[in-house]
Amino acid sequence: MTDVSAHDLVVRRGPRVVLTGIDLAVTSGTIIGLVGPNGSGKSTLLRSLYRVVEPDAGVVLVGGSDVWRDLTPRRLARTLAVVGQERPSEFAFTVGEVVMTGRTPHHRIGRGDTRGDVAVVEDALARVGMGEHTNRPMSELSGGEKQRVLLARALAQQPTVLVLDEPTNHLDIRAQLEIMELVAGLGVTTVMAVHELTLAAAYCDRIVLIDQGRIVADGDTRDVLDSDLLSAVFGVRVHCGDHPLTGRLQLSFAPADTPSPPTNDTKVAT
Ligand SMILES: Nc1ncnc2c1ncn2[C@@H]1O[C@H](COP(=O)(O)OP(=O)(O)OP(=O)(O)O)[C@@H](O)[C@H]1O
Secondary structure, three states, rough: OOOEEEEEEEEEEEOOEEEEEEEEOOOOEEEEEOOOOOOOOHHHHHHHOOOOOOOOEEEEOOOOOOOOOOOOOOHHHHOOOOOOOOOOOOOOOHHHHHHHHHHHEEEEEEEOOOHHHHHHHHHHHHOOHHHOOOOOEEEHHOOHHHHHHHHHHHHHHOOOEEEEOOOOOOOHHHHHHHHHHHHHHHEEEEEEOOOOOOHHHHHHOEEEEEEEEEEEEEEEEHHOOHHHHHHHHHHEEEEEOOOOOOOOOOEEEOOOOOOOOOOOOOOOOO
16 A cells, blocks of 8 residues: 655746645545646646656655655556546557556566466456457547546556546546446545546545645545535535435535525525
């Protein structure tokens, strides 16, 4: 098991400060949901965790190692797998070939794929419901199928840390729930950026709310996904209630200027 932390991170892009004063601690085996408006800095924070954006100040530790000073990208990839927003240029390859690239960090240079690698790839594809698609070209897959394949590639890395940037992008509602159930069942330390706040509420152990490059709340799901806080950050009306089917937190939204119906007795932020 591996924990992840960030200490006093600052990221600048040209004259802009994109992230500042970021402190984050992710305990082994927990799922953290990173939520916030467009452009608030979620992807930049994730990219600094997976060693693509080097912070201008501060430190990122994965399993106690400083990702920039102690780890090469290859060594980090033996521990940490990513499903990012970047779309790889691998669409000339088959599904099986793309997922097999997840085994590369574990290969000695020059070693070919083993039967063990093939078994890991088959298992990863089966887990995301793509076991029948191994030989199809990536170029012909739908957006949701591609997203599942990219998750399978991350699983094939056999990581102890997963970083997911909008993992349910392009997925239909059933697939969203299946993927979140799968991730929750892995028991792997997970940091994910999520726009679907009801999904974040259902599957994350903790929520970190980020706005304009700063963490504005970090805590239990029901404390952070609070109607007043979300209303202030997103500029919309928010209703928090219990999901009628699961009892988990459920959120509904309306434009800021929406009047309440006459007999509304539920908690709604204005
Ligand atoms: N390389 C860059 N150069 C200039 N500005 C950048 C760069 N990368 C990110 N930014 C800016 O930093 C801010 C944060 O971007 P980021 O992608 O981290 O936001 P986000 O919260 O992931 O947004 P979204 O929800 O829209 O995906 C944005 O305003 C973005 O335009």
